[in-house]
Amino acid sequence: MSYVVDFTEVSTVGLESSPVADALAGLRANEARYFKNKYDHVFTTQPASAARETVDWVHEVLASERDMVIASPPLEATEFVVDGHRWAYVFYESGLSINVLYALEAGGKRAVGFKLSDGMEVPDELSAFKFARQKSKLAGTIRGSYFVIKSEH
Numbered sequence: 001m002s003y004v005v006d007f008t009e010v011s012t013v014g015l016e017s018s019p020v021a022d023a024l025a026g027l028r029a030n031e032a033r034y035f036k037n038k039y040d041h042v043f044t045t046q047p048a049s050a051a052r053e054t055v056d057w058v059h060e061v062l063a064s065e066r067d068m069v070i071a072s073p074p075l076e077a078t079e080f081v082v083d084g085h086r087w088a089y090v091f092y093e094s095g096l097s098i099n100v101l102y103a104l105e106a107g108g109k110r111a112v113g114f115k116l117s118d119g120m121e122v123p124d125e126l127s128a129f130k131f132a133r134q135k136s137k138l139a140g141t142i143r144g145s146y147f148v149i150k151s152e153h
Helices: 022-039 052-067
Strands: 044-047 072-080 086-092 096-101 110-116 132-136 138-149
Touching: 022 072, 022 086, 022 096, 022 132, 022 138, 052 072, 052 086, 052 096, 052 110
Parallel strands: none
Antiparallel strands: 044 072, 072 086, 086 096, 096 110, 110 138, 132 138
């Protein structure tokens, strides 16, 4: 069952098993607000079990680009195309959010972004990354990092 993420009434629907469910819900709502304001796109997620192809694609990009495996179980995911870019998001039980920005046109921007929910520790698999901080009314303090995708996926 899909869930239209509401950024005015933040809900933990689908994220209840996370120890930082409120912060993760705020992070998800923060992403929903960004896409609504910038692209007029309604951010809709599904349980990870129903979005297996999206989760698998994100995990394939991580594995092939950085030999990285995320230890936390995925809870929700979404995938969509806006403005010539394929976007995929996976939200994890630990409070981690991973997004893949993938330009459909060769030579465009392609990157993987990581965002850590307020209150979660940096996972071991991301310990090599430096994280910048940003404040969000919806999510508190968000720590984020990224890397550029080098190969075709």
